[in-house]
Amino acid sequence: xxxxxxxxxxxxxxxxxxxxxxxxxxxxxxxxxxxxxxxxxxxxxxxxxxxxxxxxxxxxxxxxxxxxxxxxxxxxxxxxxxxxxxxxxxxxxxxxxxxxxxxxxxxxxxxxxxxxxxxxxxxx
Numbered sequence: 389x390x391x392x393x394x395x396x397x398x399x400x401x402x403x404x405x406x407x408x409x410x411x412x413x414x415x416x417x418x419x420x421x422x423x424x425x426x427x428x429x430x431x432x433x434x435x436x437x438x439x440x441x442x443x444x445x446x447x448x449x450x451x452x453x454x455x456x457x458x459x460x461x462x463x464x465x466x467x468x469x470x471x472x473x474x475x476x477x478x479x480x481x482x483x484x485x486x487x488x489x490x491x492x493x494x495x496x497x498x499x500x501x502x503x504x505x506x507x508x509x510x511x512x
Contacts, residue, residue, distance in 0.1 A: 389486040395448030404441040408452045417498040437480045459511045
C-alpha cells in the first residue's frame with residue numbers, strides 16, 4: 389500500500405497524521421486508546437482497532453478533494469471525547485510497505501478506513 393501524506397496535528401511527542409492510500413482508503417495515525425470507559429462501549433473484530441485524533445486532523449482531507457469538516461458523527465467515528473477528539477475505528481494496518489512509510493511512536497497506532505466511510509463523515 390502506497391501512502392500520500394495529507395497532514396498532521398503535531399505537538400512534541402505526539403503526531404496524529406492523515407494519509408490517503410492507493411487502495412481507495414485513508415490511514416489515520418493517532419493515539420492508542422486506553423480509557424476503559426471508552427473501550428467497553430466499542431465492539432472490535434480481530435482485525436480492527438481504534439485511534440484517538442484531534443478533530444482538526446480531518447481538515448487535511450481538503451488536500452484530497454474532500455470538504456475537511458466532519459458534519460456527520462457516524463462510523464468510523466465511534467466516540468467523541470470531552471475535549472472534542474475523535475475515536476476512529478478501522479482495520480489495523482499490518483501492511484509492511486505502509487508501516488515502513490510512517491514514523492509511529494510507541495504510544496500511537498494506525499487504522500485504515502475506506503474512502504466511502506470518510507466521505508460519509510464530511511458529507512461530500
